[in-house]
Amino acid sequence: MKSSRAESGAGQGAQAGQVVLLGCGFVADLYMRSLAAMPSITVAGVWDQDADRLRAFCDFWGLPARASLADLLDRAPGALVLNLTNPHAHFDTSRACLQAGRHVYSEKPLAMTLKQAKELHALAGEKGLMLASAPCSALGEAAQTLGHALRTGIAGTPRAIYAELDDGFIPQAAYRKWLSDSGAPWPYEDEFRTGCTMEHAGYYLTWLISWFGPVRTVVAASAETIPDKEGTGPFAPDLSVAMLFFDKGPVTRLTCSITAPHDHRIRIVGDKGVLSCAAAWDNAAKVTFARRLTLRRRLMEHPFPRTLRLPQPTHPKVKRWGAAAMNFMLGPAEVLEALHQGRPCRMSNDFALHLTEVTLAIQNAGETAGAQSMTTTCTAMEPMPWAR
Template sequence: MGDPVTGGSEPDQDRPVLRVGVVGAGNISGQYFQAVPRLTNLRITAIADLDADRAAAAAADVPGARIAKPEELYTADDVDLVLNLTIPAAHAEVAHAAIAAGKHVYGEKPLAATTAEARAVLAAAENAGVRVGCAPDTVLGTGIQTARAALDAGDIGVPVAATAFMVTPGHERWHPAPEFYYRPGGGPLLDMGPYYLTALVTLLGPVKRVVGMSSTAQQTRTIGSGPRAGTVFPVEVETHVTGVLEHANGALSTLVMSFEVWAGNLPRIEVYGSRGSLGVPDPNGFDGEVRIFRAEAKEWEPVPELGGYRNASRGYGVSDLARAFAEGRPHRADGELAFHVLDVMESLLAAAKSGESVTIGSTCERPEAVPAAARPEEQ
């Protein structure tokens, strides 16, 4: 790995800049391409995609970025970190290629398609002396961090339980190529579960045991829009998953993840304590209102901002990694947290199949809280 260049925009002219090579220029990449250029400790230098035209279109919108083939990007002297935005089935392969070339890796969720693949990625990174980060970084925004600060301050007493719901009829209604959502590595749990489970672990700590049930109501799906509208494809994963998570602190979280529900009035996340309840905003976003109901109150009240990166977007976890690496401390959206979340999801699916509870083999530390009004290049 070459020496990081220095520079960037004010106020941090002398701060090392981590040079980022992006692999995968699909739908999610646009959010990173908008956010990363405004982060002073990151610079996108190269973009690769199996579709060369798509890579070229992305590079045209990112000043200073060049087009590269994936195999060239991994070994490039002007790349310090590989941002892995490929489909879940390719996450481990891309990560290994980057690590073998001595690059740090930050990937979209999940960390890999299976815990076996994910553990191999983390082991390779440890041997190579490079860092692994993984989405979601939405938990670093003001929404989840404000909720965490309220919990840590004891505002609702001792946490007893939580609920987390993500229900939709499915992504094929709007996505032009939705098949990967319904193949191994996809499904509502592995697709959207990382947002909710990472939030629950951030709020309540690691999970030690799970029980669950699952179903697949439809064996095929039909693309609903775009040039491939009407295309029918098979469903290979569970599309409705429900479970109960036992956290190490004793709290019980009830989780429902579904691609089978057309409408519902369910909260995204709520946490219930011995002295009140906390309403937590959508963990697929970075901000949103946190609400509290105290034992002595008569109604819900808004919670003022207590923590988190303001105006954050996808890519802030990469910036947080870059800052932590420069300072020699752990980054927040790290591989061990992502591995634990993947382990919980895999164990929940196993519990659903066996009908028995499953003890989680992994654990992780709650990441360091993000202070109020923080910027990733400052914390």
């Protein structure tokens, strides 16, 4: 397939609300659950190199299977490609789609190395294409509520942030019983090889970068604390702790693990009190503010924090499935809308690249990396219209 042919229609299908799914493993079912809440977006085709998985997925959801990647792109000129392949395949598959002149929305991570991510970013820029990366929960109601609270100074000047993405002692979980709607098993070997930092850090990094803009310096450490995981290694670190220094934001500590007890809190400590959210994977999670007070000489946060809410409606919600209640299609919908309106995308190419660099710096820090200066940058994200 010649790229000139694809480029000529690069935005047409996307502007019409069409997507194609590249890969139909475990995460693809979560996208399909979210699509049920987004009737303006249609799936124009699906392809996976595993023929049995492709058949099971398309039969379950009633979607058209394609014979190859070239067939997938040819049969839906201009449709936005949702790259839902395994992480180690993201670079090759996204590059092939970009070379064919197609806009790409990639599941996290954008690539497994910074060199690869920069190559994809340069290729997208050269061809005038959008290259966005999950996760998209920064567009969700909880993140946008916290962003609004920061902009309006409810807690005063933010001084420090503690963010936790600990998932429990996952190697002892019943993960072999975790099946998606269409029957795909949770890819435990791939998850352990990719690592919880690459898989999960973005859920709070995107929130933070959307509010404060680029990270200037990462000071992190990472380690493998559980060496005998099931499957074929080598396995990635399963615990990381990072201090993030922003150009225009408070110092943040971010922890990721599949070792420590489940904790998905984020706490923003300001001059007047503390903003909190306890569930990173719930778009509609409660956001609270506890003002600081002195009671009988004791300094404390108010024991009955105030719940903060944005005017409704905000965005389509999805029901909880497993540990998450997230609309995975908020990101693709933002890309499609930006193409249709001819405006900059909130989930920009620069945002995707910077998110990848910061994540890789944390994941690969090890014991001796020390302070790492970031080489990429991006701008803070424009708030959603309903959160201004």
